[in-house]
Amino acid sequence: MHNTIMEFLSELFSSYTLRVVALGAAVLGIISGALGAFAVLRKQSLLGDALSHAALPGIVLAFIITSSKAMPVLVLGAAAAGWLATLFIFAITRYTKLKNDTALGVVLSVFFGFGLVLLSYIQKTPRAAQAGLEKFLFGQAAAMMKEDVFLMVVAGVIVLVLLVLFWKEFKLTSFDPDFAKSMGISVRKYEMLLTSLLVISIVIGLQTVGVVLMSAMVVAPAAAARQWTDKLSIMVLLSAFFGAAAGVSGAVISSMSAKMPTGPTIVLTLSSIFILSMIFAPARGIVWGWLRELKNRRAIQTEAVLEDFYFLDAQHGGMERGHTVKVLRTMSLGHGGVERSIKKLQEEGFIRRVEDKKWVITPKGSKHIESKNIES
Amino acid sequence: MIGPELEIQFIASVVAVACALPGVFLVLRKMAMMSDAISHSILFGIVVMFFVTKEITSPLLLLGAAATGIITVGMVEMTHKTKLLKEDASIGIVFPLLFSIGVILISKYAGDVHLDSDAVLLGELAFAPFDRFVVLGIDIGPKSLIVMLVILVLNILFIAIFYKELKLTIFDPGLARALGFNPNIIHYTLMAFVSITAVGAFDAVGSILVVALMIGPPAIAYLITERLSRMLVLSAVLGVLSAVSGYWLASLFDVSIAGSIATMIGVLFVLTFLFSPLNGMIALMYRKRKQGIVFAARILLVHLSHHEGKPESEEENRYHNLDKHLHWNKERIKKIVAYAQDRKLIHIENEMLLLTDSGRKLAQTSITAS
Numbered sequence: 001m002h003n004t005i006m007e008f009l010s011e012l013f014s015s016y017t018l019r020v021v022a023l024g025a026a027v028l029g030i031i032s033g034a035l036g037a038f039a040v041l042r043k044q045s046l047l048g049d050a051l052s053h054a055a056l057p058g059i060v061l062a063f064i065i066t067s068s069k070a071m072p073v074l075v076l077g078a079a080a081a082g083w084l085a086t087l088f089i090f091a092i093t094r095y096t097k098l099k100n101d102t103a104l105g106v107v108l109s110v111f112f113g114f115g116l117v118l119l120s121y122i123q124k125t126p127r128a129a130q131a132g133l134e135k136f137l138f139g140q141a142a143a144m145m146k147e148d149v150f151l152m153v154v155a156g157v158i159v160l161v162l163l164v165l166f167w168k169e170f171k172l173t174s175f176d177p178d179f180a181k182s183m184g185i186s187v188r189k190y191e192m193l194l195t196s197l198l199v200i201s202i203v204i205g206l207q208t209v210g211v212v213l214m215s216a217m218v219v220a221p222a223a224a225a226r227q228w229t230d231k232l233s234i235m236v237l238l239s240a241f242f243g244a245a246a247g248v249s250g251a252v253i254s255s256m257s258a259k260m261p262t263g264p265t266i267v268l269t270l271s272s273i274f275i276l277s278m279i280f281a282p283a284r285g286i287v288w289g290w291l292r293e294l295k296n297r298r299a300i301q302t303e304a305v306l307e308d309f310y311f312l313d314a315q316h317g318g319m320e321r322g323h324t325v326k327v328l329r330t331m332s333l334g335h336g337g338v339e340r341s342i343k344k345l346q347e348e349g350f351i352r353r354v355e356d357k358k359w360v361i362t363p364k365g366s367k368h369i370e371s372k373n374i375e376s
Numbered sequence: 377m378i379g380p381e382l383e384i385q386f387i388a389s390v391v392a393v394a395c396a397l398p399g400v401f402l403v404l405r406k407m408a409m410m411s412d413a414i415s416h417s418i419l420f421g422i423v424v425m426f427f428v429t430k431e432i433t434s435p436l437l438l439l440g441a442a443a444t445g446i447i448t449v450g451m452v453e454m455t456h457k458t459k460l461l462k463e464d465a466s467i468g469i470v471f472p473l474l475f476s477i478g479v480i481l482i483s484k485y486a487g488d489v490h491l492d493s494d495a496v497l498l499g500e501l502a503f504a505p506f507d508r509f510v511v512l513g514i515d516i517g518p519k520s521l522i523v524m525l526v527i528l529v530l531n532i533l534f535i536a537i538f539y540k541e542l543k544l545t546i547f548d549p550g551l552a553r554a555l556g557f558n559p560n561i562i563h564y565t566l567m568a569f570v571s572i573t574a575v576g577a578f579d580a581v582g583s584i585l586v587v588a589l590m591i592g593p594p595a596i597a598y599l600i601t602e603r604l605s606r607m608l609v610l611s612a613v614l615g616v617l618s619a620v621s622g623y624w625l626a627s628l629f630d631v632s633i634a635g636s637i638a639t640m641i642g643v644l645f646v647l648t649f650l651f652s653p654l655n656g657m658i659a660l661m662y663r664k665r666k667q668g669i670v671f672a673a674r675i676l677l678v679h680l681s682h683h684e685g686k687p688e689s690e691e692e693n694r695y696h697n698l699d700k701h702l703h704w705n706k707e708r709i710k711k712i713v714a715y716a717q718d719r720k721l722i723h724i725e726n727e728m729l730l731l732t733d734s735g736r737k738l739a740q741t742s743i744t745a746s
Contacts, residue, residue: 045465046409053584095657096649098403101464102595105408106645109588113638116584120632212416216472223465259484264476271473278460286458 018255024149025247025266028208028217031156031201033243034163036222037236038194042174046101047089047195048218050108052202052211054085056115056137059206064122071151075203082199085111086192112211139210139263148207155204159197163236170194171232209263217243220270227281246270301337302344303372308332309351309361310369322358385623387521388637391577392589392615394528397535398570399590400611403598404546410567411590413452413467414445415574415583417474421445422575423481438575445571446564448474520580527576534569535608538562543604585634589615592641599652618644672712674742675702677721680731681739695727 032048039045055078062077063069085107092103163170172180173190180187198218205214225239250266279286308331312323329338342359345351350365402408421444425437448470455466535542544552545559552559570590577586597610622637629636650657679702683692692701698709713729716722721735731739 040462040465043462043464045462045468046412049409049412049468092649095660096599096655098595098598099406099408101406101408102403102591102598105412105587105591106595106642108412109584109591110638110642110645112584113588113635114642116582116632116635117626117629117639118631118635120635121629124630212475213472215468216476219465219468220472223461223469227460257484261479261483264479267472267476268480271469271476274469278455278458284460286460 015255018251020146020149021144021255021262022248022251024144024152024208025251025262026244027149027152027156027247028201028205029221029243029245029247029266030240031152031159031243032205032214032217033221033225033239033241034160034236035194035198035201036218036220036243037225037232037239038170038174038222039198039218040222040226041232041235042194044195044198045219045223046104046215047086048198048202049215050089050104051082051085051199052206052214053108053115054111055079055082055199055203055206056112056211057081057118058084058115060115060118060122064118071148071207075151075155078203078206079196079199081111081115082203083196086195086199137211139206139208139213144208152204155200159200162193162197166190166193175232209266213263213267216267216270220267220274221246224270224274224277227277227284242270242273246273298337298340301332302341305332305338305341306345306350306361306365307369309345309359310366313361313366320354320360322354322360324358381627383518383521384633385620387518387524387580388619388623388633389616390521390524390528391581392593392619392637393612394524394531394573395577395586395589396593396611396615397528397531397608398566398573400594400597400604400608401542401546401566402570403591403594404604404607408591408595409464409467410449410452411570411574412587413471414448414567414571415578415586417448417471417478418444418571418575418578418583419478420474420481421447423478423486426486427481438572441575442568442571444474445574446568448571449564449567520576523576524580527573531569531573534565538565542566546604581634581637585638588638588641589618592638592645593618596641596645596648599648599655601654614641614644669712669715672704672708673716673719673721674738676712676716676729677731677735677739678742680722680729681736684731684736690728693729695724695729698729 036048039048058077058079058081059074060077061081062073065077066073088107089100089103092098092106093100098106169180169185169190170193172183172185173187173194177187180190202214202218205217209217221239221242222235224242225235228238229235246266246269250269251262253269254260254262254265277285280288282288305328308328309323312321312327312331325338325342328342329336332338342351345365346353346359349362350368351359351361354360399408399411402411418441421440421442422437424444425440428440429436451470452463452466455461455470456463461469541552541557541562544555545562549559552562574583574586574590577589581589593611593614594607596614597607601607601610618640619637622640623633625631625640626633626636648656651659653659676698680693683689691697695709695713698704698713699706702709704712713722713724716735717724720732721738722729722731724730
């Protein structure tokens with residue numbers, strides 16, 4: 001085990017391709033993680049899916065118009081199409097009775113279909129140099145080049161700077177748009193800006209993980225981060241961190257195993273992070289919920305046993321007669337946990353042992369029950 | 377024996393109707409994106425069944441896909457029910473995961489088979505007629521046509537038999553439960569049909585067009601009608617319309633048929649979005665404008681009746697002074713006065729606006745009604 005880790009580390013530092021891919025995946029993870037946090041909180045998780053499909057006609061059109069395969073050109077085309085798709089989705093939900101999910105589905109599939117039309121059109125033209133446009137569909141992280149990563153870093157820095165610059169506005173418009181409006185903030189302007197940033201982050205991720213898996217890059221890190229915190233700033237940071245970690249480890253894992261595609265591996269890593277977060281995160285996680293429920297149930301059982309002691313004492317007119325576990329167990333058929341409760345109550349001084357394996361309620365215990373009865 | 381041209385159109389139409397029918401329920405139940413999720417995650421089911429049967433055409437693939445569809449829905453609901461995640465985010469996590477596993481399995485263990493993710497996403501309708509279904513040496517027709525016809529019949533039977541139940545679970549799941557049948561059973565059965573339809577269709581048209589055909593026509597139909605029965609019929613008609621027109625668009629420009637069909641759905645959607653008499657943008661804007669004029673005319677009448685017969689009426693109710701008193705621009709005043717004149721609510725004498733009897737009455741009711 002130790003050996004493989006060393007091997008892998010030396011591989012990471014010696015292999016140029018792997019370094020480029022890992023760096024690119026990390027940058028992508030940071031950007032989509034940070035913006036995904038907003039998307040998930042604003043219930044726009046599937047917008048990422050829709051936009052990544054909708055970008056296709058923009059990419060092909062940009063290629064048809066400029067005959068260039070340069071990344072910045074294609075990214076610009078994709079961004080334009082994604083942006084247009086967003087406008088359509090907003091218009092449909094605003095002006096018709098169709099719900100958000102239907103608007104997403106229609107825009108996603110129609111844009112993508114039109115993209116296919118354009119793609120099949122250029123495939124039939126003599127300048128069949130379009131090979132490479134397909135990589136936007138399925139993603140080819142392994143083919144990532146230094147220039148691509150450079151572009152991602154530039155776009156990433158712009159996105160993050162804007163995110164920090166308009167942090168307060170984004171936060172307000174996301175959580176309390178009405179309040180934001182009353183403060184004189186143009187909610188729609190910032191919504192559009194935030195969505196535009198999401199478009200950029202999706203577009204630069206397309207060639208790495210492809211259309212289908214880009215949606216996971218947006219949703220999964222944010223969904224995982226949400227489990228650990230209720231604070232937006234921490235959630236965004238954590239989400240970016242999860243995205244980066246999954247990006248790097250996905251790239252590395254896929255490089256270590258033959259025929260292991262990078263994009264899906266990254267998504268698999270992200271999904272694992274999410275599942276672990278869902279199970280183990282403090283306060284919100286599933287395990288935590290079970291523990292809390294167990295604790296509550298035990299507290300109620302203990303109270304019930306103490307109440308039984310109180311009634312027994314009342315029936316025997318304060319004769320300080322001890323009672324066995326068996327008696328209490330009969331009384332508490334509904335709840336159980338008698339032995340544990342007796343131990344706990346004795347520790348707290350609510351009952352005391354009078355003879356061998358017999359207990360009686362103490363004045364402190366009686367007071368506890370009486371005060372509780374008054375309260376209720 | 378019909379030519380491949382007609383056959384393709386026929387296949388496309390059958391696929392369109394088969395997709396549109398369950399799609400209506402997805403749109404109405406606000407689960408449209410579930411079609412996207414299912415049509416992607418069935419890749420996982422197909423791959424697993426392929427490893428079991430070692431055959432790419434086995435009918436077991438359909439079963440595997442249907443099971444995956446139900447698993448997808450179940451996983452989404454399980455995640456959603458923990459209350460740790462909203463439904464849309466749950467969908468956004470589940471289907472990429474299943475799709476990823478599918479892609480990894482293919483690339484690791486099935487690299488040399490005709491089973492790649494391109495085919496799942498894109499599909500190719502143009503090749504569909506070449507894959508024939510031959511029984512006892514007799515060519516019955518293209519295989520995808522037979523498969524989709526069977527699926528179409530199953531869909532129609534399901535909807536016809538459980539029409540009432542489906543209707544009830546869409547519009548009032550609470551009542552459905554109170555009446556003693558479990559909406560979940562209908563729900564999961566519907567999802568199984570969606571999955572079977574998706575897996576039958578994706579081979580011919582690709583998973584994205586499955587989404588277009590499942591969501592597009594029902595969405596358009598919903599803009600036109602609000603009756604479930606009409607919506608079902610209309611969706612089917614719209615599906616056929618976009619399939620056939622899409623085919624002709626594709627053969628005109630020699631481009632992807634599936635993509636053209638999706639594009640035609642988009643065109644039909646935009647047209648309906650703009651021109652639908654009930655819910656179209658233009659009808660909506662026209663109604664809004666008209667409401668504005670009707671309301672403004674009432675304001676004018678109330679203004680006139682307020683000052684009528686009083687000394688200041690000479691000043692207040694003079695046509696050229698209205699802009700000062702009502703704070704409207706000249707253009708608007710001209711329009712509103714003309715509207716009121718047309719309806720014989722006022723008449724003008726020497727630049728003075730005078731109420732007619734019906735105008736006075738309307739002004740009165742405008743005040744008292746509020």
